Amino acid sequence: MDSGFLRALEQVVGPEGLTTDSTRRRAYECDGLALVRRVPDLVLAPLDTSQARECMRLLREEGLAVIPRGAGTGLAGGATPHEGGVVFKTSRMRRVLEVSERDRFARVEAGVVNVDLTSACSHHGLRYAPDPSSQQACTIGGNVANNSGGPHCFRYGATTRSILGLTVITAEGEVMELGGPEPDPEGLDLVGCFVGCEGMLGVATEVTCRLIPAPETTETLLALFPSLDGACEAVTELIAENLEPSAIEILDRLTIEAVEASVLAAGYPDEADAVLLIDIDGLAEEVRATAQDVGEIARAHGAFEIRTATDAKERARLWAGRKGAFGAMGRIAPDLYVADVVVPRTKLKEVVLATTEICQARGLKLSNVFHAGDGNLHPNISYDRRDEVEVARVLEAGTEIMKACVAVGGSLSGEHGIGLEKRDEMHRVFSEADLDAMLRVRAAWDPDERMNPGKAIPVRGCMEIKTKPLPVPSGGSS
């Protein structure tokens, strides 16, 4: 890169905000989707909105592609610089700018870590609802880009329902204030349009988040089932009966074994083939009544024991096991393919069975831990990326799982996003015209398509690309 250009950037962000060294750049060659890697040409880490705007203006002059990145915990390759370009990292912007107890919102910089936001507002009796499993590391800005979920989305909705306003910098270097603490924006809902854009419309540098009061009572139940089928059936009936817990999660036996063998051992029982982990929030009387109904439905579908967390410590331990489950899978194999698909909640059992058959047919090791209440499945396939044949089987299984979901009215992603991983599968749910509509909206924000190019929306006019599998791992290039 031109040295004058680099000097200009350094004047904006300082030496600590600029990574040119090839070894250090290698840390940004992928996100949580380790199958695709490419070392970026440069990594920029502005400290605030002002620096971010100046950087973006300089990048525009050079016509460089911009790959926004939070903590890099995404699992779909949304932050992978697969066509080169500049990684635009927001993780140095981590100030909590304002917490309003009265109006129940917080304004934070995009690099604030999810769990830190809840910590910052907990002494006001408030919390931030979206809680992805990676919440100890993922950033609010990354959550906005991916419209991230988490177990408690079941009741409180995905990130989009918790975002009131944004400061966004476009590829042109414009700073836009979208929405705000007022309940309704004037004009179009640009905040709603931006959330979940996977970095393709701009970079959010500040976020106004809706906060909710901490509940009076939370009860955590663990229902033990002799089969995964029974657990799925119970969830479908819980939904049909209109019970409204705040989270409904399923863990299968392999997941339980992995968690219990890890440092996150949560006390999950080894005699169950599946467990339902359920949180119920609300007024004490309401929680008690709902817990009783939940227990009855679980028993009717074969649950042989219902345990209730006795205190906050036990509750925290049960949830730490759930949220750490993906990490615990490292005991099974060196790599984990975390699929993320979503189905109507009446189809849970059917699709879980199909998923099992797909993996069995390919000799793959499957475990399940998922947001059952939302119909959001995470079939996890353990593998070794050094084995190219196994990698090919994993990718094939991933595609077959997506097909099975779409066939019953489901979709490609419940919370991880499309990124690179599923980009070329988008035609399974959207027509050419649907995708063109997305591209038109994108062009209004980013006419030169420099923001995170090559993600989420397939390149069309070439049928071959629709069936091309993800590239087999390469060493990357610089």
Place this chain on the structure above:
Amino acid sequence: MSSLAERLGPLRGRIPGVEAELPLAVPESEEALVELVNEARVGGLRLLPIGSGSRLGGAYGAQADLLVSTRALTGVVAYEPGDGTVTALAGTRMSELASAVLAGGHRLTPDVPRPEEATLGGVIADGFSGSDRLRFGPTRHHVLGMRVLSSDGEVTKTGGRLVKNVTGFELHRLYAGSGGGLCLILEASLRLFAAPAARACATFTCDSLEAALAISEHLGAPPLEPTAVSLSLGDGAWALTATLDGREERVTRERALVDERVPGAAWCAGAEADSLHATCRDDSPREGAVPSLRISARPSRARDVIEVLLRHSPEAALQAQPLVGTVEAVPGSRADLDALCADLRGLGASVRLRGAAEQGARPTNPLEQRLKAAVDPHDLFCGRP
């Protein structure tokens, strides 16, 4: 006027602020609607998409050649109680939809005024959120997906029928609240919530705004979570109504909490509470030729907003959701609307003047202009958010 407009028959409609009556098309099928849009585009006509036409204040003065209503496209497309979602055609009346999902144990959100008039597509395009917004959030949060008709005459899909889904851009968020200015909504899917097993309403009559807002603060403090808290002014007194609903156990406990915090409420329950809740909901100002305002501000500024409104227009009719921060109002005929809007914006409120033209209104931001040009390149649809 082109032959298309001449062929449409005797139906006529009127846009507030526009003298002339306009031809009103009510296509009875999606195919007929597509054909109409294509003909209009070729003929250089501009369309104003409407539902039943019950809230056209936002289209004041719109320069349309033709009104196009989706009210004949009716019916529930998919409702599986176990999925907790419903999909219906745009012209389906909200009351019909609410009845359909109630049979499966669900409540329809938003709970809009006069649901027997309002259509699903109209409500979503208008962006109006119902009386239950305090507990469930704005309408735009419940829209899971849509099928829409573009000015190119193409039918496209965004989102889906799933409660959780991040597949593709959420264009439905852009279309919801766009006032029919970007596309024509054909069908939409909504997330549903559990129908309440019990309901109780508490009413308070106060002689000052300050006293009414103090009560509303008590009603909104955790762990209370009312479904609605509505404030209105009539005959010099402030009436505050809180709707509590949900499981029996919840309503019983919430009633006790309200009595503990704010003694003196007049209570009703069951059918009487349903009726009172519906009355409060339906008392929302009608929109049309008479100027009205939709004001949105931080809840902490509700008092300032209402005071400014009444200072400019002491005779204003208003209905507020103070814990949400929204106020709907019909100012008196002598109010200086431009000055009123400017003062409200000075408080940081967002203001939408309906049924009148506003001098000095917020200029459309350049991104919105680009989006309009990108999504409706023929400038066929003349609605606005």
